[in-house]
Amino acid sequence: MTTKYFALLTNQGAAKLANAAALGTKVNITQLAVGDGGGTLPTPDPAQTKLIGEKRRASLNSLTIDAANGSQIIAEQIIPEGEGGFWIREIGLFDGDGVMIAVANCAETYKPQLAEGSGRTQTVRMIIIVNSTSAVTLKIDPSVVLATRKYVDDGVIVAKQYADNLQKQAKEYAEQLQTEVKEYADNQLEQAKKYSGDALKQHVDDANPHTQYLKIASALKELADAGKVPDALAVLGLTEPALAGASGGVLGESGYIKIPMIIAGAKKVLYLQWGTFTSVTGGSGTNGVYESPTATVTWPVAFPNNVLQVITGGSSDVGGAGQQEMAWAFGKSRTSGSFGFQCRSPNTTMTGSYIALGY
Numbered sequence: 001m002t003t004k005y006f007a008l009l010t011n012q013g014a015a016k017l018a019n020a021a022a023l024g025t026k027v028n029i030t031q032l033a034v035g036d037g038g039g040t041l042p043t044p045d046p047a048q049t050k051l052i053g054e055k056r057r058a059s060l061n062s063l064t065i066d067a068a069n070g071s072q073i074i075a076e077q078i079i080p081e082g083e084g085g086f087w088i089r090e091i092g093l094f095d096g097d098g099v100m101i102a103v104a105n106c107a108e109t110y111k112p113q114l115a116e117g118s119g120r121t122q123t124v125r126m127i128i129i130v131n132s133t134s135a136v137t138l139k140i141d142p143s144v145v146l147a148t149r150k151y152v153d154d155g156v157i158v159a160k161q162y163a164d165n166l167q168k169q170a171k172e173y174a175e176q177l178q179t180e181v182k183e184y185a186d187n188q189l190e191q192a193k194k195y196s197g198d199a200l201k202q203h204v205d206d207a208n209p210h211t212q213y214l215k216i217a218s219a220l221k222e223l224a225d226a227g228k229v230p231d232a233l234a235v236l237g238l239t240e241p242a243l244a245g246a247s248g249g250v251l252g253e254s255g256y257i258k259i260p261m262i263i264a265g266a267k268k269v270l271y272l273q274w275g276t277f278t279s280v281t282g283g284s285g286t287n288g289v290y291e292s293p294t295a296t297v298t299w300p301v302a303f304p305n306n307v308l309q310v311i312t313g314g315s316s317d318v319g320g321a322g323q324q325e326m327a328w329a330f331g332k333s334r335t336s337g338s339f340g341f342q343c344r345s346p347n348t349t350m351t352g353s354y355i356a357l358g359y
Contacts, residue, residue, distance in 0.1 A: 007091070007104030007128050011046050016099065017130055028096040032077040033057035034124055037089035037105070044090075044103045051103070055086040057094070061123075071129050079122040084113035091126050102128045256300045273299050273356045277339045281348045289324075292341040292350065294331075303334045303358035310337050313353035318343045327352035334358070 009017065013027075020027050035051035042052050058077060066072035075093055088109050093102040104126050112118045203209045223232055249257035254275030261268050279292035315327035323343045327350070331338030341350040
């Protein structure tokens with residue numbers, strides 16, 4: 001049976017690979033293009049320099065040497081579900097200079113786009129045979145490609161093996177640590193028994209073993225000599241907190257607490273305030289990330305002097321996997337603070353929380 005679908009090196013591609021192998025250089029294959037063949041299934045021609053009806057050209061998802069055949073190079077590209085609206089009947093492989101290195105035809109398939117009411121992620125793969133795979137640069141840009149299911153599954157297997165190994169090491173370490181701790185504790189217990197026996201005998205033999213207790217006749221002098229005057233004042237309620245004043249505040253979803261204190265002899269009041277903030281992400285974003293406009297919050301009570309720190313809590317969860325919700329603070333004053341959000345969904349209401357410290 002005559003082969004209907006096949007791939008071959010173009011004349012220009014074969015010349016580039018031969019030249020690279022002879023000079024010890026490399027051909028940098030970077031992009032893959034698909035086309036509709038002008039409406040009919042084309043037959044690849046080595047004289048081609050471009051596709052008959054190119055519809056899309058983008059960076060490769062992966063470029064690898066076939067594990068089962070060292071003379072074969074596998075080029076793969078994933079077309080996202082949001083792109084389409086055309087038939088795929090031909091495939092072209094291009095280097096960094098825009099030269100078509102290889103061309104192939106394929107079984108006709110229609111790539112829909114979501115606007116048509118249906119969408120799917122399309123994987124396009126070309127396998128070419130070369131004399132020397134060492135003449136091809138096997139490198140892709142990870143910032144512009146998607147991961148295939150097999151690639152992710154392989155990564156999960158590696159991660160699980162790594163986690164299992166860590167768990168085994170942790171268990172062995174815990175068992176070893178438990179043994180060492182028990183030996184250390186037993187040793188300390190024996191020393192404690194010996195020390196307590198010696199200390200008890202010394203206590204009994206000492207004529208005045210309770211020097212920590214005051215003698216009524218010279219109590220005040222002994223307090224001063226022992227440096228215990230501040231402790232005595234604390235017992236009488238004459239400590240710095242008592243002199244600083246009473247605390248106060250408001251408890252609720254938003255609120256504050258005033259904490260009086262004396263620092264370096266000066267009376268200060270620390271304010272601890274908390275609350276929430278809300279904003280909506282914009283309709284346009286960058287690299288699939290949408291940010292909200294500034295959300296300004298007025299503190300429950302103005303800070304008399306200065307704001308020291310503003311800490312943001314986690315943002316509300318946005319439905320769907322991989323949303324990567326984030327909230328942050330980027331401005332503060334005595335009366336208010338400024339906050340922002342970002343996630344991977346446009347026009348989405350997000351809520352965060354904050355804690356502000358000042359005086």
